Amino acid sequence: MSGELKLLKPGTHFMMGNIACAEAALIAGCGFYAGYPITPSNEIAEHMSRRMPQLGRHFIQMEDEIASIVAVCGASAAGVKAMTATSGPGFSLMMETIGLSAMLELPCVIVNVQRAGPSTGIPTFVGQGDVMQARWGSHGDYELVVYAPSTVQEFFDLTIEAFNTSEWLRIPVIVLSDEVVGHMYGRLEVPEYDKIKIINRKRYSGPREEYLPYSSETLVPLFVAAGDGYRIHMTGLTHDERGYPSLEIEDSHKLVERLVIKVRKNAKNLWKYETLYLDDADVVVVTFGITARSTEEAVKRARSEGLKVGMIKLLTLWPFPEDPVRVASQYARRMLVAEINMGQLIHPVREVAECPVAGINYPVGYVPPPEYILDGIRAAV
Structure with a gap:
């Protein structure tokens, strides 16, 4: 126009x-x-x-x-x-x-x-x-x-x-x-x-008779759009490499395993997180979203009081960035998880942490003020 x-x-x-x-x-x-x-x-x-x-x-x-x-x-x-x-x-x-x-x-x-x-x-x-x-x-x-x-x-x-x-x-x-x-x-x-990096899905351009919409030769099959002239079949049923429903154990295993592994194998490339004051931290606060802003202020105030506190802000929640959390926990006496709920992110943190983990939970509907998180930090030190 x-x-x-x-x-x-x-x-x-x-x-x-x-x-x-x-x-x-x-x-x-x-x-x-x-x-x-x-x-x-x-x-x-x-x-x-x-x-x-x-x-x-x-x-x-x-x-x-x-x-x-x-x-x-x-x-x-x-x-x-x-x-x-x-x-x-x-x-x-x-x-x-x-x-x-x-x-x-x-x-x-x-x-x-x-x-x-x-x-x-x-x-x-x-x-x-x-x-x-x-x-x-x-x-x-x-x-x-x-x-x-x-x-x-x-x-x-x-x-x-x-x-x-x-x-x-x-x-x-x-x-x-x-x-x-x-x-x-x-x-x-x-x-x-x-x-600005822009990625587009990889497309198939080979012989039509050889195309398999859900080929297991690669973790991520090459794509063709509906209407491109290729034979494709889409179903929510467990399907074979052609996309047709299948009851065979081999087809089920190949499909579901690939759906899972293509993310798990790339997990480290998908993890995004930021850290603050981890070098000498006795207490590490793990957080995300809007709560990270209050947490950062609380951690800085704790530092001004002489408390050895650090912070991990997760930008990727899933797949959970287990390595940075685990490594930080190996040097900390305690980990805290700050979030506006009654305790959700705390569960994957507890799965990987090698030190005690406690939650700083705040009533839903409201952003925890830095002082509230600071009180939780003081109690943990």
């Missing part, structure tokens, strides 16, 4: 987190967005409804969250980068089809701007109660990747990273934000476009 608006210009911006997420998706190449309104993610859909047509791309408001994630999978099957955004109740409704996306190896991005729960909870208040659901919400054996931003900049960066990871491994990737990160305004640095 004449006079269409271009991508967000490189440079410095002051922007809401949800809007930064939407603009990052456009830069990453998102060509299809399907969603249903839900607080506190609405700004993403609203922004995309305006920007996608400006760029000649496709936005559709569906009748509910189930239809939204199904439409996203359909667009991905047609070879288009696709995403949706939601929050707690809508995220629950999407679970079955997220599992279908993993089974069919259809790349897509799901943004969950967490709110206070359970159930309807407090729609306009913050929460971090979807950590386990993001990893284990759909049934069966599969692996996916979950990123958790704590700043506007990270929301932008990790949204692009989510598209890249999704395309690379042909999996659904979740960006687990929260109400405060989604609604806060902050500084955003957009690099020059040629400095």
Whole structure:
């Protein structure tokens, strides 16, 4: 269309987190967005409804969250980068089809701007109660990747990273934000476009009669889009390399093992985290999302009191970054896990830590003030 608006210009911006997420998706190449309104993610859909047509791309408001994630999978099957955004109740409704996306190896991005729960909870208040659901919400054996931003900049960066990871491994990737990160305004640095890494799924271009949609020769099969002229078959049933349903143990083993191993073998390349003051830390606080901001201030205050405290901020929640947590625990007397829930991330920390682990839990709906976390640190020293 004449006079269409271009991508967000490189440079410095002051922007809401949800809007930064939407603009990052456009830069990453998102060509299809399907969603249903839900607080506190609405700004993403609203922004995309305006920007996608400006760029000649496709936005559709569906009748509910189930239809939204199904439409996203359909667009991905047609070879288009696709995403949706939601929050707690809508995220629950999407679970079955997220599992279908993993089974069919259809790349897509799901943004969950967490709110206070359970159930309807407090729609306009913050929460971090979807950590386990993001990893284990759909049934069966599969692996996916979950990123958790704590700043506007990270929301932008990790949204692009989510598209890249999704395309690379042909999996659904979740960006687990929260109400405060989604609604806060902050500084955003957009690099020059040629400095931004963009990954597109690898496509098959060989003889049509030799194509196997779910070939086990590689961890990530080469992709062809529906309509490209190749024979493809997609089903949520356990299937063979052709995509046809199979009851054979060999087919089940090859398929499910590959769905899991393609993430596990690349786990170290997927881990993103930041550390602070670990060199001499007797106590290490593990945290993520908006809670990391309060935790960083609390750790700095503890240091000013002479307490040897360090911090690990996880940007990747799943696959869980077990090595940095384990190594830090080998030198610490105690680990603490700060989160806005009654204890979720603490479980994978306890699985790998070699020192005692305790939680600093805060009521859902509210961001823990630094003093609250500092009190937990003092009690642990």
